């Protein structure tokens with residue numbers, strides 16, 4: 026950091042095996058080079074500076090942290106509408122999700138709203154990915170359709186939306202703090218969870234009995250990257266451009282990283298005795314149908330829910346159409 | 358000396374009064390925590406219907422319990438410290454060191470209180486994820502608890518501890534001037550520290 | 553510059569600033585001198601969030617359970633039970649003191665609770681029986697460190713909280729080391745008893761007498777069975793188990809033994825709340841302190857230094873034992889774990905030491921530090937319970953300390969002592 030005019034302090038509550046870290050490394054490298062050393066980026070990986078979404082976002086708001094990544098769950102206390110990303114089966118696959126998040130009005134609209142809601146303190150920089158897609162995993166049995174989930178105690182965070190989803194599937198939402206989850210699988214306090222494969226392997230959940238994974242891919246694990254707005258706006262235009270491009274590079278890195286990492290994670294999962302089930306098109310449709318009440322719940326109960334739901338659905342439709350049209354040309 | 362005692366006496370009374378309220382609220386919070394956690398276990402294990410709010414509600418109570426009762430512990434010497442050097446020094450010098458340490462603690466308390474106010478004010482932005490009151494009958498709909506209500510526990514505790522600290526400072530000062538001085542006692546202390 | 557917060561902290565501590573203030577004043581002052589005002593806000597926020605944790609709630613609940621047991625006359629029943637079993641041995645009451653500590657450890661999570669509950673009863677009894685007060689105090693202090701080694705355990709909850717380990721695994725892992733410490737202490741007592749001709753406490757109890765004492769102690773002794781059984785059976789989480797333990801103690805005291813009334817409750821709750829508040833503030837301050845530790849990049853420097861010494865795990869473990877022992881002399885086990893575990897544990901797991909094994913090494917080592925001068929919390933409390941001077945107890949405790957250090961080395965170099973139980977129940981590989 027010696028000699029730099031600006032030192033940015035970035036933190037992610039994960040570890041160095043996480044895709045968040047990959048993104049930050051790319052960001053740091055890009056920004057430090059492109060600014061010719063004028064900007065230095067200091068990385069704090071883990072919970073040394075702050076440990077929860079609410080707490081870290083406060084750090085962003087009061088300026089003690091410059092850059093932070095939260096999941097949608099971590100931000101739902103202050104920006105409830107980010108949970109739109111948790112709505113199941115809205116984004117068809119990686120290509121659609123990436124197209125929606127890369128350019129276009131969705132992220133910009135959300136940035137506007139977040140600035141307004143945080144008194145111009147918290148600036149959304151980009152939305153990447155952290156861990157691929159959320160799937161149902163459990164300790165009890167192979168789940169092929171929603172009917173198989175009936176009665177299972179599924180761990181959720183305390184936020185409403187994930188609980189509504191689990192309830193819609195006929196399972197029993199069970200809030201367990203993340204640090205107690207491993208033990209809770211071991212002892213049977215809970216029987217399932219909704220996480221990406223890299224988190225499952227990162228926490229060694231198969232050791233605790235988590236063996237059955239169903240790749241229903243119900244929600245995209247969006248990673249929301251923020252910066253303190255004053256810090257950002259306090260830089261001159263050329264430096265701001267460097268930062269913006271840095272976040273674009275970061276986003277691309279976090280899109281790619283889980284795809285690469287999940288290969289090893291799935292292999293490790295299989296080696297730990299886990300089995301993976303990929304639902305058929307019909308079964309996936311059943312999941313989507315079972316989830317229908319969640320959409321109504323979201324639009325009726327979440328502030329700004331309807332706006333962002335409509336926007337995401339429209340953007341997803343547009344992206345799907347473009348991608349399919351392109352694919353039609355490419356396959357000719 | 359008279360000046361010190363004129364300030365000290367009412368302050369000691371005020372502290373005795375405030376801390377008594379704090380302790381009462383604290384033990385009730387502790388009891389409520391136990392009940393809430395038991396509810397959580399029963400609902401999840403017996404009824405297979407886990408509740409979302411006990412985790413946050415119990416933490417809410419634990420933080421307030423700490424903020425409200427720690428000042429009593431502070432007043433009664435419950436904060437762990439090494440008194441070796443103070444005891445080795447000649448009496449006057451030892452008292453003087455004690456006073457300096459109290460003043461240093463006061464700086465920490467007041468600085469912390471100020472930071473606490475900032476923390477609380479940012480807490481008005483954040484909704485609790487599981488604590489909410491259905492106030493439909495007041496026409497308010499579902500009102501989510503702001504995290505500021507939770508954050509407030511620590512600055513309140515620090516403020517009470519500052520009051521206690523000032524009392525202890527005045528006592529130390531009086532003691533320094535006249536070791537035989539008749540200082541106000543806190544009779545509640547006997548109540549809790551029986552063993 | 554920031555690196556000096558550690559010496560400054562030690563200085564504050566030595567001149568008598570309470571640990572809570574020292575942990576905030578030292579880094580705060582340096583940050584302020586450094587012009588890093590924004591990091592002082594960070595310091596504050598970490599005090600708050602350090603306390604705002606669900607798993608930490610086990611601390612107030614186990615405090616409460618211990619307080620209820622004590623007030624409800626449950627402690628007395630445990631002592632009577634121990635006496636019926638081994639009171640007839642030479643040095644009977646000293647043995648009873650140790651066995652009671654081991655049994656009490658199954659109900660309480662802290663050494664302090666152990667000393668204040670058992671000390672106030674057994675030290676006067678031992679004096680009456682012809683032991684010197686210093687010896688009685690030393691046995692009490694030395695055996696009380698078993699409290700947080702045998703589950704439940706406040707410091708293992710803190711360790712699991714900081715390092716993301718399984719609480720159930722750590723609890724199970726503590727059982728054998730705790731018993732080992734107890735047996736070691738009993739051997740010392742037996743040797744001393746032969747040399748100094750210690751008295752037996754009572755005639756050998758007949759089988760009916762033993763039966764009656766067991767029956768009276770039955771409900772209290774069921775507590776660990778309920779706690780561990782409930783956790784292992786998936787009825788509740790370790791945190792919830794602590795609340796269950798408190799409710800169970802409450803039911804036993806109020807309705808089964810009827811040794812306590814509703815009117816006693818506010819006082820019991822107040823005491824538990826007060827002890828808890830001090831511990832929680834310390835945990836919060838330690839979490840804040842840890843933040844500054846990482847801002848100063850001390851962990852990286854320290855890790856590099858340690859690994860630079862040698863990469864032979866056994867030698868490193870030996871060195872770390874020395875370090876922890878010294879740290880334990882100055883710092884409470886809880887704050888020491890919060891500050892040091894994130895620095896040390898990754899180094900050793902990297903070298904192939906089992907994380908649960910390392911957790912036990914660290915916990916036992918720091919717990920024993922509670923009974924060593926100059927900053928031994930247990931010594932202070934034993935002193936206030938017995939009326940004997942800290943220095944005097946510190947001298948009398950030396951032979952017991954020697955055995956405890958021996959046990960620490962045994963635990964360090966024989967991982968199976970820690971790992972056998974968690975592996976048996978499938979909580980560790």
Ligand code: NA
Nearest residue numbers: 657660699704
């Ligand atoms: Na214990």
Ligand code: NA
Nearest residue numbers: 649653692695
């Ligand atoms: Na004992």
